[in-house]
Amino acid sequence: MARDVQITFDCADPAALAAFWAETLGYRLQDPPGGFQSWEQALEAMGVPPERRNDASAVVDPEGSGPRLYFQRVPEGKQAKNRVHLDVRAAPGLEGDARMAALEAEAERLTGHGATRLRRHEPAPPLGAGHIVMADPEGNEFCLD
Structure with a gap:
């Protein structure tokens, strides 16, 4: 179940x-x-x-x-890297330059709402489609995938 x-x-x-x-x-x-x-x-x-x-x-x-x-x-602040994080599916079905452009647009939008851009991972076929690592306003990492 x-x-x-x-x-x-x-x-x-x-x-x-x-x-x-x-x-x-x-x-x-x-x-x-x-x-x-x-x-x-x-x-x-x-x-x-x-x-x-x-x-x-x-x-x-x-x-x-x-x-x-x-x-x-909670009283304490974030201390270390997340062991579990959310992947926000911002470019489903897209590949290559179109995928990365969609991820960049979403990163820009979320930065306007308080997110911080941490790093970009370029596509590395066949298994790596590329993604952008972000942090929410309190520093919790998540990926735009």
Whole structure:
């Protein structure tokens, strides 16, 4: 039996990182619990103090097929290279110069939303199609693939 997965990010600013990844993946902020018009209203009703209202956030695939991304505040910053990372499929079906041009365009767009470009790997056929390594606003590496 296949299982659903959630991808969890430890971070300093859950709301900001959730907004970045929603923009990157075409996701949306998870809806508040039933009966509430906003998360602020729900958190107020739950008695969550204002200084704790950015302790967590989540984004979901609007079509319901992709995994939920959950962002939780932690006190420590990122210390080392990720052992697991996301590959954002920004150029499916493209090869060579067309692929790299599509990846460059997406890298430029995401840089405008707070990402940092780390390095470009040129195509190396037959197995290497080329990709760009990026970091999200809190330094978590991901690849544009």
